[in-house]
Amino acid sequence: xxxxxxxxxxxxxxxxxxxxxxxxxxxxxxxxxxxxxxxxxxxxxxxxxxxxxxxxxxxxxxxxxxxxxxxxxxxxxxxx
Amino acid sequence: xxxxxxxxxxxxxxxxxxxxxxxxxxxxxxxxxxxxxxxxxxxxxxxxxxxxxxxxxxxxxxxxxxxxxxxxxxxxxxxxxxxxxxxxxxxxxxxxxxxxxxxxxxxxxxxxxxxxxxxxxxxxxxxxxxxxxxxxxxxxxxxxxxxxxxxxxxxxxxxxxxxxxxxxxxxxxxxxxxxxxxxxxxxxxxxxxxxxxxxxxxxxxxxxxxxxxxxxxxxxxxxxxxxxxxxxxxxxxxxx
Numbered sequence: 355x356x357x358x359x360x361x362x363x364x365x366x367x368x369x370x371x372x373x374x375x376x377x378x379x380x381x382x383x384x385x386x387x388x389x390x391x392x393x394x395x396x397x398x399x400x401x402x403x404x405x406x407x408x409x410x411x412x413x414x415x416x417x418x419x420x421x422x423x424x425x426x427x428x429x430x431x432x433x434x
Numbered sequence: 435x436x437x438x439x440x441x442x443x444x445x446x447x448x449x450x451x452x453x454x455x456x457x458x459x460x461x462x463x464x465x466x467x468x469x470x471x472x473x474x475x476x477x478x479x480x481x482x483x484x485x486x487x488x489x490x491x492x493x494x495x496x497x498x499x500x501x502x503x504x505x506x507x508x509x510x511x512x513x514x515x516x517x518x519x520x521x522x523x524x525x526x527x528x529x530x531x532x533x534x535x536x537x538x539x540x541x542x543x544x545x546x547x548x549x550x551x552x553x554x555x556x557x558x559x560x561x562x563x564x565x566x567x568x569x570x571x572x573x574x575x576x577x578x579x580x581x582x583x584x585x586x587x588x589x590x591x592x593x594x595x596x597x598x599x600x601x602x603x604x605x606x607x608x609x610x611x612x613x614x615x616x617x618x619x620x621x622x623x624x625x626x627x628x629x630x631x632x633x634x635x636x637x638x639x640x641x642x643x644x645x646x647x648x649x650x651x652x653x654x655x656x657x658x659x660x661x662x663x664x665x666x667x668x669x670x671x672x673x674x
Contacts, residue, residue, distance in 0.1 A: 401619060404612035410582055411616060418589050 435548045436670040438573040441558035441566065441596070443587045448601045449577045451640055452630065453557050454481030455655070458645035459663035461513040465552040468506065469515045472569070473559040474526045476518040482509045483643045484517065491519025493529055502543070514551075526562070533564030541570040553670070573669055575599045575626070580610040580617075588617075599662075600629040602636075628665055630658045 405412040440456075442449035450473075457469045471478035476487045484507055492502040506516040521529065533539060544554060556569045576596040578584040580603060588598075598621055604610050617625055630636075633655035639646035647656045 397615070400612075401615055404615055408582075408609060408612060411585070411613070414585065414589055 435544070435551055435554065436573065436666075437544055437554045437556070437569060437571040438575070438666065439556040439558050439569060439571040440575045440577055440599075442560065443576055443578045443584050445560060447577050447579045447584065448630075448636065450478050450481065450557055451636055451646070452577055452599070452601055452659075453555055454478065455636070455639070455646045455659045456663055456666070457513060457515075457553075457555050458647045459656075459659045460553055460555075460666065461510070462647060463660075463663055463667065464512070465667070466512045466550070467514070467553045467555065468547065468551045469513075469555045470557065470569075471516065471518040472556050472565050474518060474521060474562070475559075476520060478557050479507065479515055479517050480643055481640055481645055482507070482513075482515050484509075484515060487520055488517045489520045491517035493521055493526075494519030496532070496539075497521070497525060497529055530562045530564035533568040537568065540568045544570065553666075573597070573666065577601050580604075580607070580613045582609075585613055585616075588621075594624060596624070598625045600626070602632040603629040604632045626662075626665065628658065628661045630662065631655055633658075 405415060440449050440453045453469065457467045461467045469478065469482075470492065474493070476491065479488060480486055488505075490505045492505060495502040495505060503516070505519065506514045508514050547554060554569075556571065558566050558569075574596045575598075577599050578588065579601055598617070600614070600617075603614070614629075631654050633646075633653055635650035635653035636646050636655045639649040642649050646653065647659060650656055
């Protein structure tokens with residue numbers, strides 16, 4: 355089967371090995387958005403649920419002001 | 435030669451058992467290993483079928499100003515264990531002061547070992563600053579369990595030079611999975627990529643007075659320990 359050309363051809367040479375292996379890096383490169391912050395929403399949801407499940411973890415997060423999981427609140431999907 | 439230390443974040447997380455297993459694994463991978471008990475409990479030798487709390491050891495010899503290296507026991511080819519020796523509580527504090535007053539004491543000793551061993555593994559105590567700070571180690575591991583108590587102790591400003599080694603990981607536990615996720619988020623740079631699984635063989639190994647790699651070589655934990663030893667070899671090779 356012939357390979358269809360993609361709309362934007364990316365030369366593998368100009369991307370680092372990590373970028374070639376990383377779909378997100380590849381997408382950012384294609385869309386010309388190299389600085390776009392990628393947020394793993396599913397992992398952050400898991401983290402949020404962990405803090406909800408175990409009050410001690412939530413308490414210590416607040417108490418010691420560790421860097422909060424980035425933008426946790428924004429990624430939270432409120433069910434109606 | 436690579437110097438490495440293991441210290442539990444608290445007692446009872448399995449530090450000495452892990453160290454005994456790791457030393458056996460490194461030795462079985464062809465490395466010459468010296469294990470040094472830095473804990474006044476003086477019980478590390480039990481993992482190697484030595485006597486409980488032998489009277490002679492490096493700590494006793496250091497206070498008595500006699501040769502410290504004469505008290506090492508050869509367990510098998512390429513694996514030696516140096517006990518702490520029996521000290522009174524007052525002696526322990528006096529030795530800790532001596533170690534604080536002489537910061538290069540162990541690094542000088544380590545230098546003298548450089549051509550005879552590949553690895554020196556220190557089993558560090560909890561709260562003796564001189565004992566803890568005196569050895570100079572290229573790799574320092576802090577052993578933890580995925581439990582609430584370890585998490586609480588991990589909270590204050592932690593020594594970021596120490597890598598975190600999870601012991602007794604039970605993937606079936608919801609809390610352990612949640613806590614691991616949180617640690618991976620906060621301590622991504624410090625957390626070792628290898629976690630040691632909870633395995634009854636590890637507890638049985640001490641009861642049998644053997645390192646787990648000899649007692650149950652086919653067990654999950656013995657495989658984990660081999661992975662850890664391989665990680666150490668990789669890190670050591672990079673550092674040397």
